[in-house]
Amino acid sequence: MSPTKPKSASAPVEALRLDRQLCFALYGAANRVTRLYRPLLDALGLTYPQYLAMLVLWEASPRTVGALGDALDLNSSTLTPLLKRLEAGGLIARARDPKDERRVIVALTDRGAALRDQAATIPEKILCQLDLPLEELGSLRDRLKTVAV
Amino acid sequence: MSPTKPKSASAPVEALRLDRQLCFALYGAANRVTRLYRPLLDALGLTYPQYLAMLVLWEASPRTVGALGDALDLNSSTLTPLLKRLEAGGLIARARDPKDERRVIVALTDRGAALRDQAATIPEKILCQLDLPLEELGSLRDRLKTVAV
DNA sequence: TGCATTTATATCGCACACGATTAAATCGCT
């Protein structure tokens, strides 16, 4: 507790460094992965978040905006403009749910569903560039899922 | 190779799912961590990327924009506006290097340096909320550092 | 010296992310 002890000053400094390494690593990895996908997604006319949204829709197509937001962990202020761009690109259709006019139902168009075939080659290309053993990839993924839930 | 075999169609689908889980996990974790920091950083008047930039500067203060960009893995089109906002907030000063007028040197102001004390309590609070064993945090961090380098 | 090349930032346009707020529809409770 005495101000002459360096401990009281160095402990927070050390903490800042440790912390930096975790949030840095996550921040940097996310940015780098986005940059890795970009050239592949450009060919499909998709951005990275749009690609993620399409992945969700390819799994199950008629979905409400809220359900999409839950899957992507995004709220409507991010999702609505993104979905409008996908709609403008002819990949999805948006319509109010007649049963509950508060909801908006998002559905793949034929073009959107067909895009899945072109996207099918992407994961393999990414895996090659990541150069991570499948096992490591799996454990990394599982650990990330538990971060800040 | 025959179109009657389901294998030729299900392999890419499976790949899309595996891939989704990795990029999803990374994307989601990065967004969630940013949201975790926000309330703490609001009190300091910093955004999350600004906080990361300050962390770098607290380690070594006079630094060129390029060196900061290397540390943060960001280019000038992202960094320049961010640094201008930190400058407007009185936390840093920007000035051309007299030895090489192409470079811009970024230095902490007294206020910027002093902010470090207020930031010192952040890592501990984040660690509590993350609720991850230190060991796991370390290995996660190290693995993330190798992703898409 | 002269001039093309390289290097270091800055600018611009687009697309996120998010908190705060709004608006409309539905629910719940009496």
Added chain:
DNA sequence: AGCGATTTAATCGTGTGCGATATAAATGCA
């Protein structure tokens, strides 16, 4: 039935991220 509370999207403003491009300074070499 009525009406306040809740739910669901959309809107708005701010701050990233990034590729493409611009600009200016330094470098290199004929």
